[in-house]
Amino acid sequence: MKRPRRRDPLPGFGLSLGITLLWLGGLVLVPLLALLLRPLELGPLGFWHSVTEPRVLASLRLSFLGALAASAVNLPLGLLVAWVLVRYRFPGRRLLDGMVDLPFALPTAVAGLALTALYAPNGWLGAPLAALGVKVAYTPLGVALAMGFVGLPFVVRTVEPVLRDLPLEAEEAAATLGATRWQAWWRVVLPALAPALLAGFAMASARAIGEYGSVIFIAGNTPMWSEIAPLLIVVRLEQFDYAGAAAVGLAMLALSFLMLLGLSLMNRLWRRA
Amino acid sequence: MSLAVRGLVRRFGPALALDSVDLAVRGGEFVALLGPSGSGKTTLLRMLAGLDFADAGTVEIDGHDMSAVPARARRIGFVFQHYALFRHMSVFENVAFGLRVRPRASRPPEAEIARRVRALLERMQIGALEKRLPEQISGGQRQRVALARALAIEPRLLLLDEPFGALDAEVRKGLRRWLRELHAEMGLTSLFVTHDQEEALELADRVAVMQAGRVVQFDTPLALVEQPAAAFVAGFLGGAARLPAHLSGGVLAFSGLPLPPLSAAALRGAAPPEGAALAFVRPHEWALSPAAEGEGNARVRSSRPAGGHAHVELDLAGQVIEAEAPHGLLRPGQPCRLEARQARAFAAPS
Amino acid sequence: MTPATAEPRAIRWLLVALAVLLLGAFLLLPLAAVFTEALRRGWGPVVAALADPDAQAAIRLTLLVAAIAVPVNTLGGLAGAWCIARFTFPGRALLLALIELPFSVSPVISGLVWVLLFGAHGWFGPWLQAHDVQIVFAVPGLVLATLFVTFPFVARTLIPLMQEQGRAAEEAAATLGASGWQSFWRVTLPQIRWALLSGVLLCNARAMGEFGAVSVVSGHIRGETNTMPLHVEILYNEYQFVGAFAVAALLALLALVTLAAKALLERLGARRGGMA
Numbered sequence: 035m036k037r038p039r040r041r042d043p044l045p046g047f048g049l050s051l052g053i054t055l056l057w058l059g060g061l062v063l064v065p066l067l068a069l070l071l072r073p074l075e076l077g078p079l080g081f082w083h084s085v086t087e088p089r090v091l092a093s094l095r096l097s098f099l100g101a102l103a104a105s106a107v108n109l110p111l112g113l114l115v116a117w118v119l120v121r122y123r124f125p126g127r128r129l130l131d132g133m134v135d136l137p138f139a140l141p142t143a144v145a146g147l148a149l150t151a152l153y154a155p156n157g158w159l160g161a162p163l164a165a166l167g168v169k170v171a172y173t174p175l176g177v178a179l180a181m182g183f184v185g186l187p188f189v190v191r192t193v194e195p196v197l198r199d200l201p202l203e204a205e206e207a208a209a210t211l212g213a214t215r216w217q218a219w220w221r222v223v224l225p226a227l228a229p230a231l232l233a234g235f236a237m238a239s240a241r242a243i244g245e246y247g248s249v250i251f252i253a254g255n256t257p258m259w260s261e262i263a264p265l266l267i268v269v270r271l272e273q274f275d276y277a278g279a280a281a282v283g284l285a286m287l288a289l290s291f292l293m294l295l296g297l298s299l300m301n302r303l304w305r306r307a
Numbered sequence: 308m309s310l311a312v313r314g315l316v317r318r319f320g321p322a323l324a325l326d327s328v329d330l331a332v333r334g335g336e337f338v339a340l341l342g343p344s345g346s347g348k349t350t351l352l353r354m355l356a357g358l359d360f361a362d363a364g365t366v367e368i369d370g371h372d373m374s375a376v377p378a379r380a381r382r383i384g385f386v387f388q389h390y391a392l393f394r395h396m397s398v399f400e401n402v403a404f405g406l407r408v409r410p411r412a413s414r415p416p417e418a419e420i421a422r423r424v425r426a427l428l429e430r431m432q433i434g435a436l437e438k439r440l441p442e443q444i445s446g447g448q449r450q451r452v453a454l455a456r457a458l459a460i461e462p463r464l465l466l467l468d469e470p471f472g473a474l475d476a477e478v479r480k481g482l483r484r485w486l487r488e489l490h491a492e493m494g495l496t497s498l499f500v501t502h503d504q505e506e507a508l509e510l511a512d513r514v515a516v517m518q519a520g521r522v523v524q525f526d527t528p529l530a531l532v533e534q535p536a537a538a539f540v541a542g543f544l545g546g547a548a549r550l551p552a553h554l555s556g557g558v559l560a561f562s563g564l565p566l567p568p569l570s571a572a573a574l575r576g577a578a579p580p581e582g583a584a585l586a587f588v589r590p591h592e593w594a595l596s597p598a599a600e601g602e603g604n605a606r607v608r609s610s611r612p613a614g615g616h617a618h619v620e621l622d623l624a625g626q627v628i629e630a631e632a633p634h635g636l637l638r639p640g641q642p643c644r645l646e647a648r649q650a651r652a653f654a655a656p657s
Numbered sequence: 658m659t660p661a662t663a664e665p666r667a668i669r670w671l672l673v674a675l676a677v678l679l680l681g682a683f684l685l686l687p688l689a690a691v692f693t694e695a696l697r698r699g700w701g702p703v704v705a706a707l708a709d710p711d712a713q714a715a716i717r718l719t720l721l722v723a724a725i726a727v728p729v730n731t732l733g734g735l736a737g738a739w740c741i742a743r744f745t746f747p748g749r750a751l752l753l754a755l756i757e758l759p760f761s762v763s764p765v766i767s768g769l770v771w772v773l774l775f776g777a778h779g780w781f782g783p784w785l786q787a788h789d790v791q792i793v794f795a796v797p798g799l800v801l802a803t804l805f806v807t808f809p810f811v812a813r814t815l816i817p818l819m820q821e822q823g824r825a826a827e828e829a830a831a832t833l834g835a836s837g838w839q840s841f842w843r844v845t846l847p848q849i850r851w852a853l854l855s856g857v858l859l860c861n862a863r864a865m866g867e868f869g870a871v872s873v874v875s876g877h878i879r880g881e882t883n884t885m886p887l888h889v890e891i892l893y894n895e896y897q898f899v900g901a902f903a904v905a906a907l908l909a910l911l912a913l914v915t916l917a918a919k920a921l922l923e924r925l926g927a928r929r930g931g932m933a
Contacts (some may be wrong), residue, residue, distance in 0.1 A: 043378040043828055044744070044827050044831070045664075045836075046837055047746075047836030051736075052686070054733065055736075057736065057737070061801070061804050062756075062808060063755070064756060065772070065774060065805065066770060068774050069773060085924070099818040106903060111683075116681075117672065117678050118672055118676040119676075122669055123876070128920070130676065132920050133684050138859075139866075139912035139913075140688070141867070142866070142886075144908045145687060145906070146868075147691065148687035148688065148932070152686055152734075158686065158690065159682070159686065178754070182683075183683065186684070207688075215664060231761070241760075241761075243763070244762065244763025244764065245764075245767065245832045246764050246872075247764050247868035247869050247872075247886070247926075263870065264763050264765035267763075267765050267769055271769065274777070276772065276773055276776065276778050277771075283763070283766045286764065286766070290761065294761075357831075357832075358832070377831070378832050379831045379832070379833075379834045382834070385832040387825050387826075391828065392826075393830075393843075394848065408830070408835040408839045409834060412896050459833075520711070580923075657835070
């Protein structure tokens with residue numbers, strides 16, 4: 035590949051770049067600019083007060099901690115599924131493979147409805163759990179559960195290609211050097227997968243933080259308890275508090291960005307170590 | 308067809324990929340561009356095809372400046388290193404492509420296209436494969452399809468980028484000979500890129516040796532071997548030992564090595580100016596004789612049969628020297644006397 | 658004896674069983690719940706719920722929105738993939754990152770930004786009102802919000818594949834005398850067709866199933882600005898559970914068909930080229 039010049043043998047650079055910039059600018063950049071600029075109306079102090087209201091803080095805390103907890107649970111589960119899919123051949127493997135993408139494809143409102151029906155106190159899983167004294171629907175636990183549902187494919191689909199490309203020779207070498215299967219797994223396989231796991235964790239978290247449709251049905255949306263940040267944006271919009279809604283949105287984006295930055299720094303340190 | 312390249316310069320950022328290249332190719336010639344990787348061979352080839360463009364200099368074909376002519380109007384056949392076959396098209400469709408995309412006015416009728424494609428496939432000895440997809444045939448067969456596709460447009464000039472690079476040794480040998488014959492029979496003018504000197508010397512009428520974006524020497528294989536014009540060429544071809552030396556008063560003395568000096572009369576080619584020099588001695592240019600223990604200047608490391616003689620590896624004061632000797636003359640571990648019968652010398656780079 | 662890189666049989670089966678069980682409970686049970694709830698009282702109420710004029714209007718609106726948003730993002734995605742995967746230019750990495758940006762933005766924010774621009778109190782709100790143009794709480798707003806959330810799908814499916822394929826095939830076409838359009842239609846497009854189709858499919862599934870973003874810009878006017886997912890919510894909030902689950906089941910069916918088609922396309926692509 036090379037720098038496009040006046041007579042690049044491949045045509046259409048100017049045309050395609052022009053279309054792309056128009057498409058990107060009109061549909062993404064200008065709208066996001068509004069998100070960036072609208073909170074300015076509040077002034078710095080007003081912005082700060084707007085995003086540090088106890089109800090906002092509680093919702094941000096729930097969105098972020100819930101997403102992180104859900105993704106943390108998704109790590110071992112996603113790794114297990116990826117491992118089984120890549121390394122083993124068994125009847126129904128293709129079906130399992132297709133199942134993983136279900137949360138990608140299922141409309142979020144449908145997922146929300148389904149999870150609520152399933153985990154409600156009279157639901158298939160909700161009833162036995164309630165008998166054990168665990169309440170899922172309409173609690174922060176339900177929020178995290180829905181977040182885990184939408185995040186799982188990210189972990190599996192990030193780890194899977196790396197695992198597939200991992201040469202078996204490395205494990206065979208470990209075995210010839212006297213390592214047990216468990217040692218080879220723990221010292222050879224897992225470190226090689228760590229960056230992919232972390233990337234999958236970051237992607238699943240980012241998706242879960244902003245998730246709305248799957249969560250609001252099962253959350254119950256009690257202020258200060260099970261209300262997520264995106265819902266608070268909707269609430270403020272309904273009160274025609276545009277700047278306040280934008281402020282929450284901006285805070286979410288900024289925190290997500292910081293989180294992703296932190297995770298990618300961690301990843302870099304990991305690789306160096 | 309004649310090709311003239313003058314003062315061609317190509318920069319990639321700060322790097323100079325082509326540093327004022329001149330090259331003149333006559334019609335019907337089979338020319339190799341030979342050099343180590345990064346010497347600019349492929350860049351030059353792409354410029355001839357119109358796939359890349361010069362920062363300075365000109366490319367002329369039959370006296371016409373090509374700088375304003377886009378690749379698709381040049382009628383130059385290009386065989387890509389990894390063939391770049393259209394993977395969704397059958398072998399037949401791949402070869403027919405160049406005819407099908409012609410403007411309606413000059414596009415041959417379907418029957419004529421089929422006739423020409425089939426004739427080419429037969430010529431390439433792959434007539435039976437016409438319905439296959441590229442992924443369903445072997446590497447050597449893909450090479451032939453790529454060649455047929457390039458020839459279908461009846462090119463004025465055929466360019467091949469590392470034509471044998473992706474093939475294994477056996478297939479490579481066979482294809483080489485076949486390509487040489489094809490070139491002659493079809494009356495083509497061809498340029499091919501290679502980093503394999505054996506390939507270049509065996510196939511080409513003339514070889515352009517490239518180094519760091521320049522053509523160091525452009526000559527027949529024999530002339531390159533007999534009269535290398537630069538230290539780089541002498542070192543690149545023929546497996547010569549490269550030895551530091553000093554020329555003064557008509558005598559070439561080897562620096563830091565226990566070798567008898569050489570009279571300037573024994574130097575082949577033009578002698579360098581007096582002073583520090585680089586001497587190149589090829590394996591067959593050494594005189595070898597066994598010596599008693601404690602005498603001699605070198606020791607035999609190994610001796611392997613190679614055709615009519617033995618290929619001997621010698622230890623000369625820590626430096627490894629490769630030489631030819633009669634069978635059975637020397638055994639591994641044996642001391643021996645080593646002397647250069649002749650050499651080539653160039654002024655040492657400052 | 659087990660090879661050095663294989664677990665003992667028992668562990669293998671245990672892991673497979675665990676994965677199947679957990680995925681089944683976590684992903685498949687919810688899906689089963691949707692269909693069970695929908696069919697709780699048999700087919701009659703399901704058919705009635707789907708034949709309801711408001712449901713019909715929601716289905717029509719969903720199709721309309723997708724029919725506008727998907728082609729726009731397909732064309733944009735093709736253009737973006739072409740310039741990013743075939744040329745190098747300063748800012749290319751930034752452009753790629755920006756194209757993927759909408760994926761990391763909350764759906765609610767994806768709707769919010771359009772309200773900030775075109776809502777009653779938005780930047781252009783007063784001007785739009787003065788000229789009697791309605792964007793937010795009307796079909797254009799739904800289309801814009803859907804465009805935002807489905808923005809990256811096509812570009813993101815195409816770019817890795819086209820980067821892997823490289824420029825060589827198009828360069829070969831050029832040396833053989835093909836014009837730019839000939840090269841695009843005869844060489845580029847056939848090489849990416851399965852991936853393109855797969856990207857369009859995913860884009861469409863998301864466009865039809867989007868909830869958060871359209872919820873913000875819809876205004877929830879029955880029969881006018883309700884898409885299918887929004888209709889599900891309204892019915893659910895009105896305790897019309899069978900109706901809600903009936904429409905939800907229809908959407909779930911769309912998801913299943915999309916997944917099946919995508920799997921089929923991947924197999925086609927693997928066999929015929931045109932997908933990584």
